[in-house]
Amino acid sequence: MTERTRRVDYWQDLDAPKPTSRKASASVFVQDDAGRLLLLRRTDNDLWTIPTGGIKKGETVAQCAVRECREETGLTVEIIGLVGVFSDPGHVIVYLHGDKVDEVRQPINVCLRAKVVAGEVQPDPREAQEVRWIAPTGLDTYRMHPAIKRRIDVGLRGGDPYIE
Incomplete structure (x- = not known):
């Protein structure tokens, strides 16, 4: 049995390890017609998040967002807008394989607004423990990283895209 990679997120922590990479x-x-937000609970840190993942070579930002949503939730989405670009240097992610640090990443995230066009909720057990549609008023009961909460708050607020 192979050991899973774990991740530890740091937020505005002066004692966080120094980044070794910067990746997009x-x-x-994604919201449904009732305004509920699509969330999933990650397998690598047990936190709730919106569908997210690294951009692969030969792939656009939009293609990545659509692929990640389908892989993590079973739903196919169509991109309809930009929530924002999030690049706060105070967000650092440590990827661990066992006790060994594989990477210390400072992320750059492009968050896109989308709508579901096909599929049924079916989480990939390697990516998500569960997937739920959550009313915005209930978000505070879900454990999530502050960087994800910021993206959600900006998405719920609407208006011009957020750039940091």
Whole structure:
């Protein structure tokens, strides 16, 4: 049995390890007709998040967002807008394989707004423990990283795209 990679997120922590890489990712902010938000609970840190993942070579930001949503939730989405670009240097992610640090990443995330066009909720057990549609008023009961909460708050607020 192979050991899973774990991740530890740091936020505005002066004692966080120094980054060894800076990589781009895409996330997708999806609401249903009732205004509920699509969330999943990650397998690597047990936190709730919106669908998110690293951009692969030969792939656009939008293609990445659509792929990650489908892989993590079973739902196919269509991109309909930009929530924002999130690049706060105070967010650092440590990837561990066992006790060994594989990478210390400072992420750059492009968060896109999307709508579901096909599929049924079916989490990939390697990516998500569960997937739920959550009313915005209930978000405070879900444990999530402050960087994800910021993306969600910006998405819920609407208006012009957020850039940091």
